[in-house]
Amino acid sequence: MRNCIKVVNVMLFTFCGTLLGQPYFDTYVPNKYVKENIFLNKVADTSATPVFVEIKGKIPQPIWPARQDIIDLYWRTWEIAFANIRLGNNNNGFIRPYIDPAFNDNIFTEDCGYMVLFCRYAYRAFNFQQTLDNFYAKQHKDGFICREIRGSNGNDAFQRFDPSSAGINIFPWAEWEYFTNIGDLERLRNIFPVLLANYQWYSTYRTWQDGSYFSSGWGCGMDNQPRLPAGFNPAFSHGHMSWIDVTLQQIVAGKILIQMAEVLERSQDVQDIKAAVLDLTELVNTKMWNPQQVMYYDVFRDGSQSHVKTIGAFWALLADVVPQRELPRFIAHLSDTTEFNRPHRIPSLSADNLSYNPVDGGYWRGAVWAMTNYSVLRGLTKVHQDSLAFAIARNHVENVVKIYKDTGIIWENYSPEKLTGSGRRNFVGEGGLSGTAIFLEYILGIRADVPNNTLTWDVRLLDDHGIKQYPFGVSGLVDLHCQKRKQATVEPVINVTANVPFTLHVIWQEGSKIIEIKPDKI
Numbered sequence: 001m002r003n004c005i006k007v008v009n010v011m012l013f014t015f016c017g018t019l020l021g022q023p024y025f026d027t028y029v030p031n032k033y034v035k036e037n038i039f040l041n042k043v044a045d046t047s048a049t050p051v052f053v054e055i056k057g058k059i060p061q062p063i064w065p066a067r068q069d070i071i072d073l074y075w076r077t078w079e080i081a082f083a084n085i086r087l088g089n090n091n092n093g094f095i096r097p098y099i100d101p102a103f104n105d106n107i108f109t110e111d112c113g114y115m116v117l118f119c120r121y122a123y124r125a126f127n128f129q130q131t132l133d134n135f136y137a138k139q140h141k142d143g144f145i146c147r148e149i150r151g152s153n154g155n156d157a158f159q160r161f162d163p164s165s166a167g168i169n170i171f172p173w174a175e176w177e178y179f180t181n182i183g184d185l186e187r188l189r190n191i192f193p194v195l196l197a198n199y200q201w202y203s204t205y206r207t208w209q210d211g212s213y214f215s216s217g218w219g220c221g222m223d224n225q226p227r228l229p230a231g232f233n234p235a236f237s238h239g240h241m242s243w244i245d246v247t248l249q250q251i252v253a254g255k256i257l258i259q260m261a262e263v264l265e266r267s268q269d270v271q272d273i274k275a276a277v278l279d280l281t282e283l284v285n286t287k288m289w290n291p292q293q294v295m296y297y298d299v300f301r302d303g304s305q306s307h308v309k310t311i312g313a314f315w316a317l318l319a320d321v322v323p324q325r326e327l328p329r330f331i332a333h334l335s336d337t338t339e340f341n342r343p344h345r346i347p348s349l350s351a352d353n354l355s356y357n358p359v360d361g362g363y364w365r366g367a368v369w370a371m372t373n374y375s376v377l378r379g380l381t382k383v384h385q386d387s388l389a390f391a392i393a394r395n396h397v398e399n400v401v402k403i404y405k406d407t408g409i410i411w412e413n414y415s416p417e418k419l420t421g422s423g424r425r426n427f428v429g430e431g432g433l434s435g436t437a438i439f440l441e442y443i444l445g446i447r448a449d450v451p452n453n454t455l456t457w458d459v460r461l462l463d464d465h466g467i468k469q470y471p472f473g474v475s476g477l478v479d480l481h482c483q484k485r486k487q488a489t490v491e492p493v494i495n496v497t498a499n500v501p502f503t504l505h506v507i508w509q510e511g512s513k514i515i516e517i518k519p520d521k522i
Helices: 002-020 032-036 052-058 065-083 109-122 128-136 171-182 185-205 244-264 267-284 311-319 327-335 370-382 386-407 430-443
Strands: 061-063 446-449 454-458 465-472 476-482 494-498 502-508 511-517
Touching (some): 061 065, 065 430, 128 171, 171 185, 171 446, 185 244, 430 446, 446 465
């Protein structure tokens, strides 16, 4: 029987192979924007990569004398990140030096996207953003970019129509945050058509009839959450389900592409996305919103809601789709001690779920992850919930640093109930967000908006603190220092030195002020 099958296969190959040299027909529908992809067929950059001890002085230098433990976590994170820089080679065809996700020698869209979200702060020492160029260089002619690409040979780890082949569409957000800090217009111009083609691939091949999106446990990055209906594999099946996180992520990606198009004067290229964002917003607020439980849920094939409260629902904040009248009750889930306000915030699965694992988090059944925490924090910023964001960030970093002091390890994920970490060790990796971006943006409270030439300093610490050589634009550097205060209501006394002009917006508990900063030497 095996020999007969081989004969048939050879005959099929001969028939179809006369066209393409492969045993199946080419069903690609080319996307016109892929023709603008400048990363395709680029020659690999094999130049020397930086050594951490030699470039440490080019990385922003936080100041917090009272908390040397958190400063130590910050520098250890960068040390590991620079040790994980890899070069492409002739086998994998990666065109740029990149930060390895520190998982299995492959590169992942979600991990790499989250890594550059904190690595942008080391722009002057090494341009980690080019990590994403290796994905863009592997884009298919229909716009598809595989969520995992093998470091050994540069091949996709999944066939493109596999439910697990496409990860969260994080590229637009990762690139926009980089642009917000660095203001690199040339890069924005180069990556825009790549991201547009990829967005259109998602909308063509990852949607149901009503426009909602699907994925799988692996595809959405939350491998083993108990979200699928009975009878479906939780890791690999789409379960005929509308996935709330993936649908919301497409709203986020769509809105950012619209912003990019405005900056680049290419708004005509995103007219369909403008309509799609409006339609998806209405869809999630009708079909996926539960007004009684004030929560967004996955939706099954029969139209019923899953009632599994996952951290993925909080992408609604970054998507900015929550009706204003419902916002206080929706974000209240994050403060509810029976749900997401556990000893270590924020668990990936609500604590009132029967599958919740209070011991080690069970991977995505309650474990705390830096990347999902960061997504929620950025969402809270979007909807002006800064006090809650500070409380969650402070709780998270305090737990991470306690475990780091005890074990000397930055973990892949953490228990929501105990001072323990799980998974990969020294995971930098997206685990680097805790000691860098979350620390800088939500504990020190410093966030840049270079395109609008403003920098916000949300001062919440009472201790003496600040930062030196904070990057503001391609060449801008800023030193910030705040003197110790007795209470949070006292207006902070600050000192600022910069080599570029900008508007500084200082916020404290009972006030705010605008300061026009004029350049000086640093």
